[in-house]
Amino acid sequence: MRFFRIQCPHCRRSLEVEEQQRGRRLRCPYPDCRKLIRWQEDGTCVAEVEPPRVTASVQSIEYRDWRTEPPPRRVLPSAPAVAADAEEAGGLAAIAEAEEVSLDDLRALGFSPEQLRGHSRAGLWTALFFLGLLSVTALAGWLTFRAEQSREPHLAEEAEKLFRSGQYSQALSKYRDLLRQFPGSARRSEYLFYEQACLLRALLSNPRADIQRLARLATQFLRDSRKSPHFLEHRRDLAEALYQVARRALEEAKANLDRLLLEQVQEIYAALQEIGFGLGDPAVRSNELAQGIQQADYALRLAEARNRVQLAMQAAFHLQRPTLVAQAQELFARLSREFPELAKEQPIFKPLAQLGELESSWLGCHSWLQWQVALAWATASHGTPAFPLPGILESVAPWVPEAVWQLETAMAGSTSATTPTSNATPHAMPVVLSEGGRLLALDGASGRTLWTASLTGEKTLRVVYRHTTEPRLYVWASERRLLAAIDTANARLLWTRRMPGYAPFVPSVCPPDWWLVEPTGWVWHGETETGRIVGAFWLDYPLTAGIGVNPVNRCACVATAQNRSFLLDPRNRRASVMLSGHEAGSLAGEPLVFPAGVVLILRKGEQMQLLGVRFADKASPGGLAPSAPSAAAPSSSLLRWPGRQLLATFATGEAAVLVTDRSEAILLQAASQHPARVLGGSKWTFTLPALGGSTHAPAIRILGERLGDWWLVTSGAVLRLHWDDYREQLRQESYPLPAGQILDASWDPQQPGRFVLLLREPGGQLRAVAWDLRQTNVVWNRAMSSSKPSVAKPAANAP
Numbered sequence: 167m168r169f170f171r172i173q174c175p176h177c178r179r180s181l182e183v184e185e186q187q188r189g190r191r192l193r194c195p196y197p198d199c200r201k202l203i204r205w206q207e208d209g210t211c212v213a214e215v216e217p218p219r220v221t222a223s224v225q226s227i228e229y230r231d232w233r234t235e236p237p238p239r240r241v242l243p244s245a246p247a248v249a250a251d252a253e254e255a256g257g258l259a260a261i262a263e264a265e266e267v268s269l270d271d272l273r274a275l276g277f278s279p280e281q282l283r284g285h286s287r288a289g290l291w292t293a294l295f296f297l298g299l300l301s302v303t304a305l306a307g308w309l310t311f312r313a314e315q316s317r318e319p320h321l322a323e324e325a326e327k328l329f330r331s332g333q334y335s336q337a338l339s340k341y342r343d344l345l346r347q348f349p350g351s352a353r354r355s356e357y358l359f360y361e362q363a364c365l366l367r368a369l370l371s372n373p374r375a376d377i378q379r380l381a382r383l384a385t386q387f388l389r390d391s392r393k394s395p396h397f398l399e400h401r402r403d404l405a406e407a408l409y410q411v412a413r414r415a416l417e418e419a420k421a422n423l424d425r426l427l428l429e430q431v432q433e434i435y436a437a438l439q440e441i442g443f444g445l446g447d448p449a450v451r452s453n454e455l456a457q458g459i460q461q462a463d464y465a466l467r468l469a470e471a472r473n474r475v476q477l478a479m480q481a482a483f484h485l486q487r488p489t490l491v492a493q494a495q496e497l498f499a500r501l502s503r504e505f506p507e508l509a510k511e512q513p514i515f516k517p518l519a520q521l522g523e524l525e526s527s528w529l530g531c532h533s534w535l536q537w538q539v540a541l542a543w544a545t546a547s548h549g550t551p552a553f554p555l556p557g558i559l560e561s562v563a564p565w566v567p568e569a570v571w572q573l574e575t576a577m578a579g580s581t582s583a584t585t586p587t588s589n590a591t592p593h594a595m596p597v598v599l600s601e602g603g604r605l606l607a608l609d610g611a612s613g614r615t616l617w618t619a620s621l622t623g624e625k626t627l628r629v630v631y632r633h634t635t636e637p638r639l640y641v642w643a644s645e646r647r648l649l650a651a652i653d654t655a656n657a658r659l660l661w662t663r664r665m666p667g668y669a670p671f672v673p674s675v676c677p678p679d680w681w682l683v684e685p686t687g688w689v690w691h692g693e694t695e696t697g698r699i700v701g702a703f704w705l706d707y708p709l710t711a712g713i714g715v716n717p718v719n720r721c722a723c724v725a726t727a728q729n730r731s732f733l734l735d736p737r738n739r740r741a742s743v744m745l746s747g748h749e750a751g752s753l754a755g756e757p758l759v760f761p762a763g764v765v766l767i768l769r770k771g772e773q774m775q776l777l778g779v780r781f782a783d784k785a786s787p788g789g790l791a792p793s794a795p796s797a798a799a800p801s802s803s804l805l806r807w808p809g810r811q812l813l814a815t816f817a818t819g820e821a822a823v824l825v826t827d828r829s830e831a832i833l834l835q836a837a838s839q840h841p842a843r844v845l846g847g848s849k850w851t852f853t854l855p856a857l858g859g860s861t862h863a864p865a866i867r868i869l870g871e872r873l874g875d876w877w878l879v880t881s882g883a884v885l886r887l888h889w890d891d892y893r894e895q896l897r898q899e900s901y902p903l904p905a906g907q908i909l910d911a912s913w914d915p916q917q918p919g920r921f922v923l924l925l926r927e928p929g930g931q932l933r934a935v936a937w938d939l940r941q942t943n944v945v946w947n948r949a950m951s952s953s954k955p956s957v958a959k960p961a962a963n964a965p
Contacts (some may be wrong), residue, residue, distance in 0.1 A: 176201045338364035381415040381430040406444030471501040491525045529741040570622040595637045595915040599924040610914035613948035617657045631675035663697035676715040712756025723757035755812040763841025776804040778841040816868035846896035
């Protein structure tokens with residue numbers, strides 16, 4: 167469509183018009199103009215004359231008294247008369263005919279709204295028609311409703327006849343029709359009851375019916391209609407139907423191991439016990455359902471136990487965590503006691519055995535960089551992630567700046583802070599004893615004090631190992647977690663090492679290695695020559711404090727409280743699981759490592775037990791073969807005896823002595839076919855005195871083996887144990903000692919048959935006592951000063 171631009175001849179403004187408007191009369195759209203124009207065929211615009219407004223002439227009205235005659239009507243001129251008047255006015259009738267006449271134009275001509283509105287009664291007749299139609303419809307509905315109401319008893323009677331005759335499908339249709347046709351009936355509850363009963367019986371008669379739907383319908387029917395009077399009326403037939411439903415559902419639950427279906431059967435069975443079991447013998451049917459429910463429940467619990475074990479094994483295989491292996495084995499052992507069939511299933515037994523073989527390979531023995539990172543975590547950051555620089559620096563230079571040792575030589579009478587290169591007066595190998603926060607070096611021949619040592623800020627020093635052939639001992643400072651080596655002959659500090667971790671466990675020293683156990687699962691080991699950390703084992707188990715070390719093959723054994731025992735081989739850098747469960751009780755002491763196996767000391771209530779675990783093959787760490795430790799054979803009980811607490815143990819790798827709170831000593835000896843054999847046990851022939859009148863077990867120390875006998879000391883007595891091969895019994899003898907609390911004891915390195923005790927008498931006085939084994943009496947007895955040496959300032963070159 168094309169548009170053209172023209173100019174209004176009246177207001178001289180530009181207008182846009184369409185092509186089809188050419189030759190027509192137009193009106194200017196501007197409000198201030200609104201005049202007529204004509205767009206001619208040649209494209210020019212000319213002004214048009216506005217047609218005059220047509221006005222109607224109204225005849226005069228005569229006013230008359232309407233009381234005597236009707237009022238006159240106003241007469242309007244006809245259309246031809248109006249046209250004639252317009253023609254007389256200037257011939258503008260054509261213009262009026264050409265334009266559309268609107269209602270406003272008619273009003274302008276003088277027509278009133280009453281004259282324009284037509285007088286018709288069509289609306290009235292339409293309203294009367296619809297009103298009549300509505301009345302007829304309501305009447306028909308009411309007649310139909312009355313007819314249906316009269317049919318309800320007849321339909322209900324037909325449905326009940328079908329139900330009683332066993333035609334449950336047809337009766338179901340009838341009752342559903344009744345519920346649909348009469349939703350507000352007073353018998354609605356009756357129809358609902360019969361509808362559910364018909365549906366139940368109809369599904370029961372269908373062998374292809376869904377059992378789960380049938381059982382769900384039966385349980386819902388019992389919940390809704392059990393108290394209904396209609397249920398009591400048909401109780402025998404309904405009980406028979408419910409019994410059949412319970413039987414079929416029970417078989418389905420057994421086959422598909424459906425817990426929900428079994429719970430529904432149990433609900434139906436509980437209801438049948440009250441309403442009866444139908445047409446059969448109640449006792450027989452009750453026993454049948456009870457046994458079936460018990461068998462199905464057992465099968466379901468067995469399947470659940472199987473799934474739990476399989477999930478635990480899958481988690482252990484996927485994550486490769488030794489603790490998950492222990493949890494899977496514990497779960498299997500607990501469930502096997504409840505379900506004996508579970509232990510015979512090959513799909514579970516074989517993967518579980520494979521897990522036990524793989525567990526040792528998942529135990530971590532870390533390389534240099536790995537354990538340096540772990541050392542940085544343990545020492546610098548206390549378990550938080552950190553860069554391994556602190557651990558690397560400590561491994562290169564085992565120097566602890568804040569550890570200042572104070573050595574006081576009795577001859578010179580001066581105190582100086584010592585370093586590994588400090589000079590001191592050389593002595594013969596003295597006897598070094600610990601008393602609180604200081605060390606006392608005594609002359610074994612006379613008891614004279616040669617030198618004393620203390621650590622600044624440390625209140626407790628403990629000698630953890632004494633060399634018998636070299637003048638060296640190892641001291642543990644518990645508060646600052648420092649392990650130090652001291653040359654006793656020259657009174658010289660060799661090295662000091664801060665132990666990693668934060669647990670209050672005491673390291674175990676067995677040259678050439680030292681060991682430290684952490685409860686978080688770390689086991690550290692290092693060299694006693696330099697104190698340097700050599701490696702670390704990560705066992706992923708919460709460990710106990712005790713660690714047993716065999717001085718012959720250098721293997722160590724650690725254990726958890728009730729779960730696992732591990733053998734650690736530092737030479738081959740291997741770790742293996744020795745025992746996967748202490749079912750006999752919890753661990754009571756450190757494991758005893760023998761060449762052929764390990765002996766665990768267990769406690770369970772008022773009973774103690776020795777459990778021996780033998781190495782599986784000849785290539786165990788007990789031999790000289792350099793192979794890794796292997797898995798252990800099944801454990802065997804060596805001895806049981808009453809007791810609650812282990813007082814002391816002492817092991818040499820070939821023999822061991824144990825002392826319990828029941829005043830009993832047990833002697834073990836290494837064997838070839840077993841980890842060890844119990845030579846014998848012996849109860850003391852006298853009562854051990856308790857310290858200070860206390861009812862607790864007395865303190866006792868096992869000094870070790872000398873001259874073919876085992877020697878023990880306690881408050882006021884020396885105990886001697888001797889194994890009589892001829893009589894095959896453990897004999898004992900006791901000798902008196904000065905009364906007092908035993909603070910420390912040590913063999914005299916110069917006199918193999920003599921030991922020295924440091925006692926605290928009841929009055930608080932310190933006393934050193936030397937006792938000779940051959941003479942069986944006290945050699946010398948010397949009172950010691952309990953005052954600590956004065957602390958001197960460190961030397962200028964002290965670290």
